[in-house]
Amino acid sequence: MQDNHEVKEVNWESISDEKYGAIKFRKRKNNIKSFFRGVAFILIAAVSGAVSSSYMIEKKYSQKAKVEDKSIDEELQENPYSDIAKVANIVGPTVVGIIKTSPNDSQNVNNSSGSGIIFRSNGYIVTNYNIIDGAEEINVKLARGQKYLKAKFIGSDPDSGLAIIKVEAQNLPVAKFGDSSKMRVGDIAIAIGNPLGEEFTGSVTAGVISALNRKIQYGKSTYKVLQTDVAMNEGNSGGALCNLKGEIIGINNLNLKDTQFKNEDGMGFAIASNEVKNIINEIMEYGKAARPDLGIYGRDAVSNNNDGVKGVYVTSVTKGSGAEKAGIMPTDIIVEIEKKKITKFEDMAGILGKYKIGDTVKCKIWRNGNNIDMTIELADMENK
Numbered sequence: 001m002q003d004n005h006e007v008k009e010v011n012w013e014s015i016s017d018e019k020y021g022a023i024k025f026r027k028r029k030n031n032i033k034s035f036f037r038g039v040a041f042i043l044i045a046a047v048s049g050a051v052s053s054s055y056m057i058e059k060k061y062s063q064k065a066k067v068e069d070k071s072i073d074e075e076l077q078e079n080p081y082s083d084i085a086k087v088a089n090i091v092g093p094t095v096v097g098i099i100k101t102s103p104n105d106s107q108n109v110n111n112s113s114g115s116g117i118i119f120r121s122n123g124y125i126v127t128n129y130n131i132i133d134g135a136e137e138i139n140v141k142l143a144r145g146q147k148y149l150k151a152k153f154i155g156s157d158p159d160s161g162l163a164i165i166k167v168e169a170q171n172l173p174v175a176k177f178g179d180s181s182k183m184r185v186g187d188i189a190i191a192i193g194n195p196l197g198e199e200f201t202g203s204v205t206a207g208v209i210s211a212l213n214r215k216i217q218y219g220k221s222t223y224k225v226l227q228t229d230v231a232m233n234e235g236n237s238g239g240a241l242c243n244l245k246g247e248i249i250g251i252n253n254l255n256l257k258d259t260q261f262k263n264e265d266g267m268g269f270a271i272a273s274n275e276v277k278n279i280i281n282e283i284m285e286y287g288k289a290a291r292p293d294l295g296i297y298g299r300d301a302v303s304n305n306n307d308g309v310k311g312v313y314v315t316s317v318t319k320g321s322g323a324e325k326a327g328i329m330p331t332d333i334i335v336e337i338e339k340k341k342i343t344k345f346e347d348m349a350g351i352l353g354k355y356k357i358g359d360t361v362k363c364k365i366w367r368n369g370n371n372i373d374m375t376i377e378l379a380d381m382e383n384k
Contacts, residue, residue: 083244087190088204090246093143094118094175095194095239098127098151098165100135115193115203115239116140116165117175117248119280126280128238129156129163130255140167143194157279157289160271161255164283175240178247180226180272183209188244189228191252191268193236203239205231207268215346216269225269226250232268241270249273292355292378294328294363295321300344301333309366310343311335322377328365335371336364352378 099113116127125140132138132153139148149167156163183189186208193203207230214227226241226249237254250270271279282289295318301311311333317324328334334342337351338361355361357380365372 083188084190084204084206087242087244087246088192091175091190091192091240091242091248092194092204093173095143095192096125096145097141097194098125098131098238099139099141099148099195100132101137101139102134113195114234114237115195115252117238117240117251118172119175119177121170121172121174123167123169123172124154124284125151125165125167126251126276127163127165128251128253128255129158129161131238132156132163132165133158138165140165141194142169142172155283155287157283159291160275160279160289161253162251162271162276162279162283162289164280175248176246177273177277178243178245178249180249180274183212183226183243183249185209185212189226189230189249190242190244191228191230191232191236191239191270192242193233193239193252195235203235205236207231210267213272214269224272224275225253226272228268228270230268247273248276251276290357290380292352292357292359293321293380294334294348294352294361294376295323295379296328296334298334298345307369309333309335311366312342312345312348322360322379326363326374326376328363328374328376329367331367333366334363335366337361 094117096116096118097113098116114128114131116125116131118125133156135153138151138153140151141148149169151165151167154164154166188206189209190204190206195203207228209226210229211227213224216225228241230241230252232252232254234254236252239252240248241250241252243249250272252268252270254268279289296312296314297316297318298312298314301309301313314323314328314330314332314334316330317328334348336342337348340347340351342348342351352361355378357378360375360377363374363376365374
């Protein structure tokens with residue numbers, strides 16, 4: 001059956017009143033009306049389709065957006081405290097409380113406390129040096145422990161503020177040290193302390209990593225530390241700074257803050273785990289952290305009468321050191337070590353940290369407008 005609403009192509013020039021008369025003319029009007037009705041129908045259908053399509057697209061987009069929003073919400077609604085609690089359960093048992101008594105304490109009252117971390121199952125614990133410094137007796141209480149265990153001193157590194165002690169015990173839970181170089185600014189950091197060996201969940205604080213590889217001069221050494229906004233106090237000093245995997249990424253050190261930033265709020269420091277691992281290995285092997293050194297005391301060169309030369313200005317040379325044997329003199333400026341330019345004291349400390357005692361390094365010295373090449377043997381800085 002032919003569709004009465006079908007629009008056909010019409011040759012309007014072939015239509016005339018003379019040929020078709022009035023009746024035909026009215027039919028023509030009817031055809032025109034039919035044509036416009038068809039066009040109107042098509043337009044209405046098109047508009048309706050467009051609106052419908054728009055609605056469907058909008059609905060689909062809205063549904064997609066809701067799904068995406070839902071996934072985002074679900075991600076944001078994940079309880080971070082749940083992860084922190086898991087970390088506390090993993091790391092907490094490896095964190096101990098440490099209390100020392102000193103000869104000056106006539107009433108034998110505990111005068112210093114802090115935390116420590118078990119790194120070997122047979123009782124080896126790393127902590128902060130100031131916690132056990134000058135101790136007549138060191139007592140350790142394990143997490144949820146019922147009694148104190150006497151500890152003996154193994155070795156220390158006063159410059160970094162780390163020390164190792166040991167208790168007579170076996171099969172203790174051991175902390176896992178992570179790679180601090182993989183941390184990013186903004187990553188969550190969790191500090192766990194156990195100053196009295198009580199329930200470790202009561203001494204858990206969390207925050208974020210604020211800065212990486214922050215260099216702090218402490219004593220004669222420069223250390224790379226992690227900066228965090230986690231609250232540091234005497235209780236968690238010596239304790240663990242962890243990532244969300246339950247790995248130790250640093251050891252909390254209140255002394256580093258008190259040295260330069262005592263009055264700064266929201267700023268805490270931890271010796272980075274990669275640094276800690278090296279120090280632990282050295283103390284376990286030598287009884288102390290042995291650091292290679294040129295045998296000089298110096299400071300950053302100041303553009304004054306040195307033609308603007310940058311480097312380390314030598315203020316004094318240690319007698320019998322590699323620097324003295326090589327011929328370095330006060331007022332010399334160390335400008336290069338092993339073909340790496342030195343612009344400040346931290347540069348020199350960073351380069352020397354990659355070498356061992358007994359190694360030799362090639363240095364370039366600026367003296368009175370001339371560059372002098374020297375080879376210097378590195379020695380233990382504690383034996384200057």
